[in-house]
Amino acid sequence: MIIGQVINSVWCTRKEDSLTGMKLLIVKLLDSQNHDNSRNIVAVDLIGAGIGERVLITQGSSARKSLGSDEAPIDSIIIGIIDENAEL
Amino acid sequence: MIIGQVINSVWCTRKEDSLTGMKLLIVKLLDSQNHDNSRNIVAVDLIGAGIGERVLITQGSSARKSLGSDEAPIDSIIIGIIDENAEL
Amino acid sequence: MIIGQVINSVWCTRKEDSLTGMKLLIVKLLDSQNHDNSRNIVAVDLIGAGIGERVLITQGSSARKSLGSDEAPIDSIIIGIIDENAEL
């Protein structure tokens, strides 16, 4: 899993039908000490993460399978919100 | 998922039979603030994305499965077009 | 597989139910000679790794499958603790 910080939500009026009702968040990855290498990804949020919170993200087929579907076009989900005072 | 911008389409006269009829777009990834690290990928488009539009992309087995086939040689699809005035 | 060094544990009070009881460790990857490129990931630990120990990590669907579940939202697990005097 990787750690990131929620920076925004993302809206798509035109999208795959199966995405309807899913909350999509832009997450800045905190996996590198090299700020020039920082990357953003988009993850499905099922547990109510807010902007600024640090979150734990699972990627790949494990993200899709955990949704209970084998056909959702999803490769990243937020699986936990890291406690506020945690040192990373 | 990752965010990119459509920059062109790509044509292959010689290709796997199962690609016939699929629209393939070159997408410049917008996942990094470091422009030297920007990468291009090719994704299947099922929702009518145009050149210049910013799109949401799913990768890996989740891209293949969402096509309803377990044997398509596809590892990236466009699943949404990001609203024009969205801040990323 | 990749090699990393355990640097901390990570706590999430709000999380996916299926994570309850799993020990999650932050691991600094030792896969690059370029320290500016060093990355951190979070892995499930089933074999009792401690802070400072060097560990072997499996990623992707192989991490999830080895837990004996096809739906756990897990993409990284620690599968071995590297002997202390090993040269890497």
Place this chain on the structure above:
Amino acid sequence: MIIGQVINSVWCTRKEDSLTGMKLLIVKLLDSQNHDNSRNIVAVDLIGAGIGERVLITQGSSARKSLGSDEAPIDSIIIGIIDENAEL
């Protein structure tokens, strides 16, 4: 998918039995504008790509599944040859 240029073939006298008869090509990835980051991979070729040609490559489980086998030790295949005069 990613785009690359075929630069050579690769020969392994000692190899997994299931690789026998497969044509393996070294491909320089053209996915980055930063030449210091250029990477080489090895892909199975089923459609007759030649040295110097630009090709489209699928990776991961989608490469294996498209071979019609679930056990081939293959994670990259060439699925198309990009038309010669195409701009990338």
Place this chain on the structure above:
Amino acid sequence: MIIGQVINSVWCTRKEDSLTGMKLLIVKLLDSQNHDNSRNIVAVDLIGAGIGERVLITQGSSARKSLGSDEAPIDSIIIGIIDENAEL
């Protein structure tokens, strides 16, 4: 697939039971011209690779499946030894 050079073996006294008897090798990837970006991975060796030899490696679920098991915690295997006089 990717190309690397075997640089050492790795020993884990404490490990997942399913790893018992597997030979694990540290491999320096030769996929980049940029030496600052060189990475090391650990791969299972089933074909008798020696230190210094250049090898072909498959990653992800294709590595696990080729072992004939769907639950082995393995994401990288050596599938070929590249002929000594080959140019890469």
